[in-house]
Amino acid sequence: MGSAGGGFMEKTEVLGIRLYILIGIAGAAVLTGGLTALLLYLRSSSRRDRPTRLKNSSGLIPTCSMEIVVAGGGAGKKFGWNEKEGSGSYVGIVKEGVVNGAAGSSRSTPPEILGHIGWGRWYTIEELEMATGGFSERNVIGEGGYGVVYRGVLPDFSVVAVKNLLNKKSQAEKEFKVEVEAIGRVRHKNLVGLLGYCAEGPRRMLVYEYMDNGNLEQWLHGDVGPFSPLTWEIRMKIAIDTAKGLAYLHEGLEPKVVHRDIKSSNILLDKQWNAKVSDFGLAKVLGPGSNFVTTRVMGTFGYVAPEYASTGLLNESSDIYSFGVLLMEIISGRNPVDYRRPSGEVNLVEWFRGMVGSKQVEDVLDPSIQVLPSPRTLKRALLVCLRCIDSDAQKRPKMGQIAHMLEGDEFPYRLEHRSAPRGVSLLECLPASVAPARFPLLAEKTIMWR
Template identity: 50%
Template sequence: MSILSIIHNKFSKKTTILGLRLWILIAISVGAIIALILFLCCLCRRRCRRKSPKPVHSLKSSGLIHNHESLTPAFTKEIEDIVPEVTAPNHRLHEVQIKVDKAEDRELLDSDRMPSSGESPASIGAGPPPPPIQGWMRRYTLREIEVATKGLSDESVIGKRGYGTVYRGLLGDNTIVAVKNLFNDSGQAEKEFQVEVAVIGRVKHKNLVRLLGYCAEGAYRMLVYEYVENGNLDYWLHRDVGLISPLTWNIRMDIILGTAKGLAYLHDSLEPKVIHRDIKSSNILLDRQWKPKVSDFGLAKLLCSENTHVTTRVMGTDGYVAPEYTWTGMLNEMCDVYSFGIVVMEIISGRLPVDNSRLKGQVNLIDWFKKMVENQNFTEVVDPELSEMPALKALKQVLLVALLCVDPNASERPKMRHVIRMLEAANQLDRHEKPI
């Protein structure tokens, strides 16, 4: 008997498994193994696809953005501190999935907006804008931005710093906007773009500047905001606007209270809370009625309720940064409270946080401010450009708020919701007391 006959006889024998012949059983086993391998390969590919980010322009076409409730894309890895989901009352602050080119590190773009001259906007002749993405902000094309800003021309510039430029633009639907063009030559510009789109894109509050959309084409990274007519607070406090400031005491109190409400929303109404990290007068914009809108969230960090702080590289502006953050790098909402306290002092006095042109002992605002209050020189703290002095009791209450916010011990500083109560009480005092 030949070898082939022997093999044929053995493989043709029936087995105890359903009476199947041996060769049939082997074929079934091999087929099952191959099917299992193919299934595992498909599973791995699906997981890899989920993890890999898609470009911004593919979000809508891929079906990732289709309505307000189901948008749940993931962050790119450049934003290390952002957690998967931020919730607010009655709506969700969603993350944005953006694939962008790598860049080197840089500092924050400080948008220095000049006030509007009051001119009526000229027609630019742009075509009708594309329909907005449902449930989210719009992605503008570079062509739309160029038409709106007259080719990013110098005449459209309303603010300029070493790290970027802000332009005034008119869209095809006659909406006036402010376009922040980030200098995309560093990693910080990349982070700022992603953080602002993610954090402020879904947050809506009357005291927070509204982000309408963005442009990400090639090396361009642009953020499109609502246009705020009266520029920033820094301009009206520290530039030459005449002998009498248009910022009356009541307007200044409204600015302080509105800014406090915006920060309280970020700290107390969101989970995780948003730490702005760069509260200063140039980041507080003023609308036509002098109502404040906190802007520039490029340095913002998120902090989950179960954490007391997040450790990060120290960033911010000299004179506004909390001392404990400078020393340790540990950031929480009390760092924003400290910066807010400096802004309150700035609004009351009309002085810069650090002014090297002043006499010794007056260079640092917080030191001078504390000394004046200790000596009960309350009226001398008030900006001499005010047209009318406030009521003394109201002034004392606001001075107290400022000093509490800059307490060297961060744990002794009030939360923003408590600050709002104290400021509202000061407003009541001001209405019932005569000016100084």
Template identity: 50%
Template sequence: MSSGDLKSDLSRKTSFLGLKLWVVMGLCVGVFIVGILCILSIWVTCRRKSRRTLDGYSHCQIPHVSKDIKVDRVGAANVHDHPESLFLTIHDKPNETTSEKMLVHLGRSKSSDADNISQCSSIFHHERGFSSQSGEEGSSGTVRKQPSYGIAMPSPLIGLPEVSQLGWGHWFTLRDLELATNRFSAENVLGEGGYGVVYKGRLINGTEVAVKKLLNNLGQAEKEFRVEVEAIGHVRHKNLVRLLGYCIEGVHRMLVYEYVNNGNLEQWLHGAMRHHGTLTWEARVKVLLGTAKALAYLHEAIEPKVIHRDIKSSNILIDDAFNAKVSDFGLAKLLDSGESHITTRVMGTFGYVAPEYANTGLLNEKSDIYSFGVLVLEAVTGRDPVDYSRPANEVNLVEWLKMMVGNRRAEEVVDSDIEVRPSTRALKRALLVALRCVDPDSEKRPRMSQVVRMLETEEVPYREDRRNRRSRTASMEIESVKESCSSSADVESKVGRADSSTSDTILG
């Protein structure tokens, strides 16, 4: 067909109002486009109505772990009887007097700088029964032996509809978090790093939160989001920062945590919180003990166990009662019960990374234990793990402290800012715990549940173990003496020398 014929066909009149064919075809295309737009408009309107319907649903309360609560038991009979509340065990409730004793020259008023703390991420999920070795509480814990009293605790999410699709926490919309953070205002930034930015926010019910907005660098946001959500969701522990909810919308991946407004251990030891006062020895031990309990729970009370991989002072947040809150699980790994270790790319913070992990990439809970040992030394001495401003033999904190202890100068390592110095026994206990944890042979490092018991006891650590070793040594000596038909006096003499030698080796 020639172009002239096509033009004449399109120009001929049709029976529809006498309009030309090309006009009719144009009208059809226009009507089709308008129809598509109408359908899209109706669909958007329906979605908005359904969202308003969700906002009208009845409010749900989510279990909240107060800083005054020691045990959070989910699944107990009382919970079934009272579904609207969670019954908890009260233990070790802090009071104002105790909190005030934690600081030297700590003013009663807090400046606005306290809000500028480094707020990181948190914690891990996986349900498993309570482990007596960890000495702490978990979301699926069995009943403890001490008596408990049921009290209903308010949730930080009261007033928000429960719309989670993961079976826990709250599913926040992007608009919810924009409103909470004043559209992610720079004034609300608490901290930032390679993972993204953390903002302070206030939910519509008045609850203060920390919103971690993950950077979407080549899928890194999706990866870190999955790691933290899969591991954190259901875990409840006094010494773990609580994950309240999340946001999945388009390319956005955000995590919402409880807001801890009393800084972190690094800031109290080296940074912005020092103008509020100096942490006393008792405060430092309390923070270390809380951290140890959290790690004991993650390593020994849940399955699979959780390896934090980035234990350091800036990731130990501190609440108003000076309880430790372990945070930032963006580098964490899960280790199944059948696995002795996993091989992974070396990650962590220089100075805290265990030597065997740095050299081989083989990771297990012993790596966290080494990092905790460095943390103890940092709290005791007030020094950074690696400080190039110091003389060459003092740059590495671990090596310097070993040298000082070896030279019988342990009393000189205590942070000079501590006005009331610890007793010799207390200092010895802390240093023994630290040196055990940073043992170059990972197999000789204690479990975190053992560390908890060592920090809690008023006696010298590992006294029971020393007695066991003494008993074994004595038995060997006795057998040897029996074989040589030596006198009982010789036996007592040798046992005494063995006891003395073992004690001197441990106590340095």
């Protein structure tokens, strides 16, 4: 043992260093090299597995560690994106994986939901719970068969509306996919902007821009006092804004979008009474070359076009009929169907027609309007109502024409898309389904349009 120990203690030729010290240095060098190599390997592996954060013009894109396809051009039309209005590309996630929210938490999300998402902001349940005070009742701003809408405040102090869809027989899933795919990329000043979404487990939520003046139904039928703040001018502004939003869906997009649920509660207002169409959960996309789509009849009783209710054949003329009922509601302040009224006044459309036919044109006006419109202006609006509810759907005007009618920029109706000649009377412009004899007042007091 002594000789062995003496051997380790002997000096070597390497700078006179004893043997045991040299062995220790060599062992430490090998250990250090091994640890360094292991650290480099772990770092490179971590980089490969780290998701890449992408951004585009519409905001934060969900980050993922899966295959990402960047598509542009015609693929954008899958969202109803009008290429005339925007440019660029969108990101679609095509394989199942882990998606990171902005807060850094991760959630697994079904691939069928994420397949066409990539235009907007991804929100986590935790973010939306914090924004809405735990989905507090005091933040509820609307509710119905579709779910509940909450007012929310994000960390950057921006205010949003959060729609928590009720999961009734997968209806939430259907409405979620329809809204995201049909109008996710659509941007128009008269359509409520869809800012983002949340899809975690069975929960489906949509995040919209917030409109701080509620909806039109509240102002028409709520308790606003003896005189409505909705003057005639404001009412026509709301009607024109709504017509322009629908005209964009029908005529500004390819493929076109039919809203299918036009009603006063789906018209949202800001503090300046600017109107925006909301709630696209029932919307349908009409593919190129399609004149109609066959669907299960959906909508709100009183607003649904009769031909759609009887056949299930849906196209943009169904929205136009609903808009005509909405315009009657705006003018009269009455609900489309109100069983509290006498039998002859329950149905707004029938009552409206009867009032005009019995020389009571001014009596259709909401009594809470303080300053009445001029006879000429009122009759122009009545004419638009009658054209929109024409029993022959093909003779109803387009939404773009309706907006011009209400603005008074041109003759209120173009027969067969030709400019009307000077000196044409209001009576001649009535729908073919309405007998002139039923409108003696209009026959006696013919209005000559410029």
